[in-house]
Amino acid sequence: MESIECTLGCPNTSKINEDLVKDDFTPSKLGTREYWDDAYQRELQTFKDIGDVGEIWFGEESMDRVLRWMEKEEIPEDAAILDIGTGNGVLLVELAKSGYTNLTGIDYSAASVKLARSVLQTENFSNVEVKVVVNVWLIGSPQRSSVPWPIRIRGLSMVEVDFLSCSGELSDFDVCIDKGTFDAISLNPENTEEGKACYIQSLRGALKEEGLFVITSCNWTKEQLLQMFSQGFDFVKELPTPRFQFGGKTGNSVTAIIFKRLH
Numbered sequence: 001m002e003s004i005e006c007t008l009g010c011p012n013t014s015k016i017n018e019d020l021v022k023d024d025f026t027p028s029k030l031g032t033r034e035y036w037d038d039a040y041q042r043e044l045q046t047f048k049d050i051g052d053v054g055e056i057w058f059g060e061e062s063m064d065r066v067l068r069w070m071e072k073e074e075i076p077e078d079a080a081i082l083d084i085g086t087g088n089g090v091l092l093v094e095l096a097k098s099g100y101t102n103l104t105g106i107d108y109s110a111a112s113v114k115l116a117r118s119v120l121q122t123e124n125f126s127n128v129e130v131k132v133v134v135n136v137w138l139i140g141s142p143q144r145s146s147v148p149w150p151i152r153i154r155g156l157s158m159v160e161v162d163f164l165s166c167s168g169e170l171s172d173f174d175v176c177i178d179k180g181t182f183d184a185i186s187l188n189p190e191n192t193e194e195g196k197a198c199y200i201q202s203l204r205g206a207l208k209e210e211g212l213f214v215i216t217s218c219n220w221t222k223e224q225l226l227q228m229f230s231q232g233f234d235f236v237k238e239l240p241t242p243r244f245q246f247g248g249k250t251g252n253s254v255t256a257i258i259f260k261r262l263h
Helices: 033-050 060-072 090-097 110-122 181-187 192-206 222-228
Strands: 080-084 102-107 130-134 151-153 156-160 173-179 207-217 233-239 243-246 249-252 255-261
Touching: 033 110, 060 090, 060 173, 060 207, 060 233, 060 255, 080 090, 090 102, 090 110, 102 110, 173 181, 173 192, 181 192, 181 207, 192 207, 222 255
Parallel strands: 080 102, 080 173, 102 130, 130 156, 173 207
Antiparallel strands: 151 156, 207 255, 233 255, 243 249
């Protein structure tokens, strides 16, 4: 197994066995910051015009699935929860509506952060402290956001940090949730393997010992995710997701896995 040296400041300890984990998809614009900046800028304008929050990645069922699991597992309402790739912030809204009070969201798109801020403000969670953190990392080309920081509005605090820098600025989370962000990193045309390795290392740094990681993916199967997150994480369970049949074979439209961070 060959070690992958991360060019973004991560320790050279994250390894991905390329013989066991094969990409069954090609790089895409969906893996670039420019794509998401443009998409969320359009959604931000639409929200300003008609109040539509835009697309919910993987649909509302993907959020409900996570919320049902959290309720069943009796995750404390004051648990520190990180939404990795918060997008329009709708998951943060649903978590807040469910009573969770220690919420952080990150996204590398400044337009996404503006949209999430607008959505949260409209929902009027003035009694809930919610921090939305922008991740300004871009593989091979770190950039600074044009959004002024910090910003504080009606209980919503926003600061800037780079999730994939392995700097320790994000740490001590009880639960981390990813709904498509690891997929996007996997689709980035530049330094994809380094990006995935850095993500996994940064995730370990963000979670408390025995903290829980919930990932929903439409690109990776259960077996592939188990291989990629085999170092430093233990498999807890797979959440039921919609199944389909095609050509005599049965599969899942998305995969949802719970991992626990090991010592």
